[in-house]
Amino acid sequence: MAELQLKSVEKTYGSGFKAVHGIDLTVEEGEFMVLVGPSGCAKSTTLRMIAGLETITGGEIRIGERVVNDLVPGKRGIAMVFQNYALYPHMKVRNNLSFGLRLKGRPRPEIDGATQDVSKVLEIEELLERLPKQLSGGQAQRVAVGRALIKHPEVFLFDEPLSNLDAKLRASMRVRITDLHKRLKAEGRPATVVYVTHDQVEAMTMGDRICVMREGHIMQVADPVTLYERPANAFVAGFIGMPEMNLVDAILTTPDGVPHLTLGDQTVKVPEGLGERLGITEGPVKFGIRPQHLDVCPPDTENALSGTVTTVEFLGHEINLHVGVNGESFVAVVASDRLSAIPTRGETVALKPHGNRIHLFDRHSEENISLAGL
Amino acid sequence: MTASFDLNPHRLLEKKEPATAMEIKLRRRSRISSAIRYGVLLVFGLIMLYPLIWLIGASFKTNAEIFASPSFWPSEPTLSGYIKGWQTSTPYTFGRFFWNTFLIITPKVIGTAISCTLVAYGFARFEFPGKRILFATVIATLLLPNVVTRIPQYLLFRDIGWLDSFLPLWVPSAVAGDAFFVFMLIQFLRAIPRDMEEAARVDGANTLQTLVYIVVPMLAPAIISVCLFQFMWTMNDFLGPLIYISSVDKYPVSLALKLSIDTTEAFDWNQILAMSVLALAPSLTVFFLAQKYFIEGISTGGVKG
Amino acid sequence: MGGDSKYLGYFYVAPYVAGLLLFTAFPFAASFYLSFTDYDLLSTPGWTGLDNYIKLFTRDRTFDRSLTVTLLYVFMTVPVKLAFALLIAVILNYRLKAINFFRTAYYVPSILGGSIAIAVLWRYIFAQTGLVNMIIGVFGFEPINWFGDPQNALITITLLRCWQFGSAMVIFLAALQSVDKSLYEAASIDGANPWHLFRYITLPLITPVIFFNLIMQTVQAFQEFNGPYIITEGGPLKSTYLLPLYIYEKAFKSFDMGYASTIAWALFAIIMVLTLIAFWSSKKWVYYAGDKRS
Numbered sequence: 001m002a003e004l005q006l007k008s009v010e011k012t013y014g015s016g017f018k019a020v021h022g023i024d025l026t027v028e029e030g031e032f033m034v035l036v037g038p039s040g041c042a043k044s045t046t047l048r049m050i051a052g053l054e055t056i057t058g059g060e061i062r063i064g065e066r067v068v069n070d071l072v073p074g075k076r077g078i079a080m081v082f083q084n085y086a087l088y089p090h091m092k093v094r095n096n097l098s099f100g101l102r103l104k105g106r107p108r109p110e111i112d113g114a115t116q117d118v119s120k121v122l123e124i125e126e127l128l129e130r131l132p133k134q135l136s137g138g139q140a141q142r143v144a145v146g147r148a149l150i151k152h153p154e155v156f157l158f159d160e161p162l163s164n165l166d167a168k169l170r171a172s173m174r175v176r177i178t179d180l181h182k183r184l185k186a187e188g189r190p191a192t193v194v195y196v197t198h199d200q201v202e203a204m205t206m207g208d209r210i211c212v213m214r215e216g217h218i219m220q221v222a223d224p225v226t227l228y229e230r231p232a233n234a235f236v237a238g239f240i241g242m243p244e245m246n247l248v249d250a251i252l253t254t255p256d257g258v259p260h261l262t263l264g265d266q267t268v269k270v271p272e273g274l275g276e277r278l279g280i281t282e283g284p285v286k287f288g289i290r291p292q293h294l295d296v297c298p299p300d301t302e303n304a305l306s307g308t309v310t311t312v313e314f315l316g317h318e319i320n321l322h323v324g325v326n327g328e329s330f331v332a333v334v335a336s337d338r339l340s341a342i343p344t345r346g347e348t349v350a351l352k353p354h355g356n357r358i359h360l361f362d363r364h365s366e367e368n369i370s371l372a373g374l
Numbered sequence: 375m376t377a378s379f380d381l382n383p384h385r386l387l388e389k390k391e392p393a394t395a396m397e398i399k400l401r402r403r404s405r406i407s408s409a410i411r412y413g414v415l416l417v418f419g420l421i422m423l424y425p426l427i428w429l430i431g432a433s434f435k436t437n438a439e440i441f442a443s444p445s446f447w448p449s450e451p452t453l454s455g456y457i458k459g460w461q462t463s464t465p466y467t468f469g470r471f472f473w474n475t476f477l478i479i480t481p482k483v484i485g486t487a488i489s490c491t492l493v494a495y496g497f498a499r500f501e502f503p504g505k506r507i508l509f510a511t512v513i514a515t516l517l518l519p520n521v522v523t524r525i526p527q528y529l530l531f532r533d534i535g536w537l538d539s540f541l542p543l544w545v546p547s548a549v550a551g552d553a554f555f556v557f558m559l560i561q562f563l564r565a566i567p568r569d570m571e572e573a574a575r576v577d578g579a580n581t582l583q584t585l586v587y588i589v590v591p592m593l594a595p596a597i598i599s600v601c602l603f604q605f606m607w608t609m610n611d612f613l614g615p616l617i618y619i620s621s622v623d624k625y626p627v628s629l630a631l632k633l634s635i636d637t638t639e640a641f642d643w644n645q646i647l648a649m650s651v652l653a654l655a656p657s658l659t660v661f662f663l664a665q666k667y668f669i670e671g672i673s674t675g676g677v678k679g
Numbered sequence: 680m681g682g683d684s685k686y687l688g689y690f691y692v693a694p695y696v697a698g699l700l701l702f703t704a705f706p707f708a709a710s711f712y713l714s715f716t717d718y719d720l721l722s723t724p725g726w727t728g729l730d731n732y733i734k735l736f737t738r739d740r741t742f743d744r745s746l747t748v749t750l751l752y753v754f755m756t757v758p759v760k761l762a763f764a765l766l767i768a769v770i771l772n773y774r775l776k777a778i779n780f781f782r783t784a785y786y787v788p789s790i791l792g793g794s795i796a797i798a799v800l801w802r803y804i805f806a807q808t809g810l811v812n813m814i815i816g817v818f819g820f821e822p823i824n825w826f827g828d829p830q831n832a833l834i835t836i837t838l839l840r841c842w843q844f845g846s847a848m849v850i851f852l853a854a855l856q857s858v859d860k861s862l863y864e865a866a867s868i869d870g871a872n873p874w875h876l877f878r879y880i881t882l883p884l885i886t887p888v889i890f891f892n893l894i895m896q897t898v899q900a901f902q903e904f905n906g907p908y909i910i911t912e913g914g915p916l917k918s919t920y921l922l923p924l925y926i927y928e929k930a931f932k933s934f935d936m937g938y939a940s941t942i943a944w945a946l947f948a949i950i951m952v953l954t955l956i957a958f959w960s961s962k963k964w965v966y967y968a969g970d971k972r973s
Binding site: 411414425428496499501502505515520522528545549609627629651668672673 | 697706814
């Protein structure tokens, strides 16, 4: 196992298009790092540069002590699980697993032993004599993971391995992968993992740390809790968390020295702690509040935003309430049993934000200005 | 995503050079290997094409010059090969022979297109008793050496009285006799989803209307490929006309060329070569205009077969 | 579809069925019958039992010669043609920019090659003072007697067939390009070098196409007629007298239809045996993709 380091890594294509803009990232030994972001954010490109399937046009990638920029994929000490599994269709599962070892000319008993071990861990022993076309999606994916595991690589790379599976299978495979990671750690063989996905649920549930990317830049690298509670910018704030954080333009004013936020004709007081942390006292900002941090109150409640209900989504234990406030649409998530009556379309309600959960972002840089000092 | 890993050489861990110098070396190495590849392809390609290039050049040469130098460029270009060759040593000009070829090809191609489409539609979209066996015969015919059927076919046409006419060349193709085309169209059809045809049926169309208004437009590229291939094969067809056509006035170009070798004096090669160029011209023109249909057609027939 | 007659399909395949019976099945059976007869087109066929076959396999020197020459021709042209086709296809497969140009350049000979015009050209360029001898003369070699020497004549028509490898190449190229790129990536991560990639990934995955090309090329090679007929007229000394020529001359020059049918059936049997051997062996070396049923 080894530490993975990316220093100022860049990727510029022949056409001049710069896909990756000088990113720095360190993945600790044994850490499960997730690269997440919308399509086009270059997370797969970055992964492929680590693997050696794309050339690096700038910067340096280190695995352990070695700089691997110029090494072929086979010599980097990496293993990769592909989105479409990429199992060799003409070889039985057994031979798919052992292909790498056979190429290296390892002795037969060693190959057989390793194949046995890996298939036991992944519960694919009965599948060893089958061809890939005879496997289900989940089975094929386990074989692909096995092929990676058998190599005892220094770094495991996963390229959206679960996107081709149906929702139920995805959930169970997620658990299987994280269990495997924990088990290897417990056995004293911690695995350094870089896992690419576009699904933020996968990212949040699987990663020790998450690296949020956008258009070839790193937006934030942090553990899930930090990402959720203290997003560094509006992009991360909007990307992490379901439903998305409400982000609207607002004006910060300080009448009588008390900071207030104004949206249109409505004003909400900002809690004192937050007020002190802000560097500015006045000016345009972006106001962010998660749907789960809005209380639904009767209209005309103080320090709440009044609006009209546009859509009610009843999910059983929760209700997603879409409320129009001064032309902006807010979503509030409320537990069903907290409301005496389910609001109806057209009804007027007020949304009261939890004061200590308010985020303010700079309108231009999108930076989270409410974190200073935390 | 393009995989560019094939550019990285094997490097030992100890040899560390600055990244930029390494990259220059890698780029140079890949450029050299590209250059070698291009070089080989180019040289070999030229060798392959030289006979054709030479043929075209030679058709404009005088006879003496043809036997004088291997270069393809005529030193004194002349059209005498074309003019005299066109006259031929028969009562007919080559125009007559081209016309005959046209008369053979046109009904044959149309007949092929229509019958093969109908039959492929039948196989690809319908279930009926005995379909499997019948499809097996398509495959079998594909591989069948037709040398065994040629003699009795001749006897059959003789008994019907179709000898010395174009009918023996038209009719077998008009009943989807060319299994290759039926097979190719079936493969193409299998790749087209049935949704639109199902929608048409729901709209009230019967199977024939569905075929004509929905399937044929979607199958058009494949049908064009079929027509092009049949055009080429018929232009090159020699044995068929040889067996069935006896009057010179009905000779297609392929037989006429053979005739010209037999009858022309040895020192009139430029006439023969000139007529050969003319004989190849339609095929070449059609090919260049419709390249992608050829490549598509042969790839689908071969790869997905 | 509900409501359709289950015999509706017959309507569409009817032309094929008619043609199959009239122009394939019936002639097929008829030629088998004829091979046991003596038929000169004037009187009715006279049954001769196994006489034709006995004569063919024991007393017919021409048949021996023709068969030898044909087998030589097939076993020379098919491997060479396929090897070149695969080689060029592999070279072309490397994301070269001018791939379309080269593909066309190599393909053109195969569309023109079967024509009489090209056969005529070939007859010229291998003439004593023809193009080929002129070119090798430039390099200082003596002119070769292509058509006069039995050894060399077969080479000229062999070269003609090999020259047309373009169609097989196009098929190989399509097959190479249909191999899933991520398999190469996975194998590369497994430590494979370019040779390993070709040997363990590319080659196994294109075996169906190799097999298809092998069968098609062999069956076609056995039936070559235009080339030998036009260029060498089967000579000299019957060194290019391929079986199709022999059948043709027996049937349409000597009008010995019965015996010609016998030769045709012998040729057919040889082709079938080789095809069956190929099919039987294909289980060993051809990998089939496709449906999930094993």
